[in-house]
Amino acid sequence: MDVATIGDVEHQAGAADATPTGPSSDDGALNGKVIEPVTKFGDDDGRTLTLAEYESRIRDVTHQYLLVVGRSLRAIRDNELYAEEGYPSFEAYVNKRWEWSRQHAHRLIKSVRTAEIVAPHAECEIKEGHTRVLDRIYEAKTGPGEAKTAILEVWNEASTLRRPTADALERLAIAKGHLEAPKQKAAPEAAPLAVITGMRQALKAFNLHQLRTVAQETPEAAREIQQECEQIGGALLALAGELSADLNE
Numbered sequence: 001m002d003v004a005t006i007g008d009v010e011h012q013a014g015a016a017d018a019t020p021t022g023p024s025s026d027d028g029a030l031n032g033k034v035i036e037p038v039t040k041f042g043d044d045d046g047r048t049l050t051l052a053e054y055e056s057r058i059r060d061v062t063h064q065y066l067l068v069v070g071r072s073l074r075a076i077r078d079n080e081l082y083a084e085e086g087y088p089s090f091e092a093y094v095n096k097r098w099e100w101s102r103q104h105a106h107r108l109i110k111s112v113r114t115a116e117i118v119a120p121h122a123e124c125e126i127k128e129g130h131t132r133v134l135d136r137i138y139e140a141k142t143g144p145g146e147a148k149t150a151i152l153e154v155w156n157e158a159s160t161l162r163r164p165t166a167d168a169l170e171r172l173a174i175a176k177g178h179l180e181a182p183k184q185k186a187a188p189e190a191a192p193l194a195v196i197t198g199m200r201q202a203l204k205a206f207n208l209h210q211l212r213t214v215a216q217e218t219p220e221a222a223r224e225i226q227q228e229c230e231q232i233g234g235a236l237l238a239l240a241g242e243l244s245a246d247l248n249e
Helices: 006-016 051-060 065-078 081-085 090-098 102-121 128-140 144-161 166-175 193-205 208-217 219-246
Strands: none
Touching: 051 065, 051 081, 065 081, 065 090, 065 102, 081 090, 090 102, 102 128, 102 144, 102 219, 128 144, 128 166, 144 166, 208 219
């Protein structure tokens, strides 16, 4: 892939960026660095892609996952492309097609707003932890132009120190007056041990060997057991994915 300076990337991305342009990034902390241009996975020619094309992007993305998947989901939702496959709603589509909750899908879509601002300047993968902090900066400002300027100021400075983290972005945003310092929190309460203990006991009681034996001895029940295992496994994986996102992993 050819490389380009930040100025080249901004020129390529400008037509697709709906956010008003703030001060030139040539004055930012990344001036002079060489970075890989970020592909704009949008409908730059004004054409809405097919559901299959958007799903291919979601399935095959290897770089800037958050941006690519968020844009694809937004297009599927806004153009109601899910109806082509008989889904009655966007929520039903993401749940059945991708085994994602409605909340998770909408978090991905919401992340696009600020991910698009920093993508031309990002040398690392943009994650939900980043965009949660950047969204707070965006919402604290009076307009898109002011928000973009503040977001780029924080992102570019964080990038000069080390690989940006959500904590580093938040500290810089507070230091520069873009976010208010959090109020002193009370000491955290003990974890709900009863819930955790109950979960562990339930998992221990889930006798895999016994289920396997029943399925072998009762073929007519095997299909039902398989379906139940898939549903339980899917639900646990979805929960684990949402917890990982909440922990900024």
